[in-house]
Amino acid sequence: MQEQLFFNIDKSDGGVHRELAPGITTTVFSGEHAQISIVRFAAGAKGTLHHHPEEQWGHCLSGSGLRFQGEEEVAVKPGDFWRTPGGLPHTMVAGDEGMVVMDIFAPPRKAYREAGSGFAVEDG
Template identity: 40%
Template sequence: MESFVVKRNACSHHEIFPGVHIYTAAGEAMMLSLVEFDPGAVVESHSHPHEQVGLLLEGELTFTIGDHQETVQPGDMWRIPGGVVHSAVAGDQPVKALDVFHPIREDYL
């Protein structure tokens, strides 16, 4: 039988940038990543064809999405269309966020 619950230690884990760790579980058409930033960690400017939406759980992140820059607080959400250049910088505390991608990012599995 297929397992419907994915424990954190069974998730795919990657350090995508120095001090930025992701833990990922995927279904057939979308995926969810828990993202943990060390204080001051940076997700450098990049883009991907995947649509991305996210939710900040803890800490503070300053996003640059296209030419728009904004700092988000816990409970704030973001949406990033595929192909749009974006980056993020953690504040002075650890950060936890959730990101959903569609379609699935094979590079995170």
């Protein structure tokens, strides 16, 4: 069987599903050295403050919300993107219309290679 190399943001083919928190789901696509997570927030959904050793980049694709990162609270809208160094506590809260965010992890988060629930905080 040939490895899948092409994907669509609106389809989950080839991805791993996780429910991160009430109203927050993701589909995760993993490669050898990086990982993409398409996170969908219902209106007003709030994530859990967490951290992990992997570097994370985020990009707001639609909707709006607040990004909490370290001591910062930043409003985000489509087109905004950010970097979260490994180990820095962070979370998000969606605005009234919900939000879709693309997260990129390097290296890939081991726990996100499997379906499950929660943010799978990894200290190591």
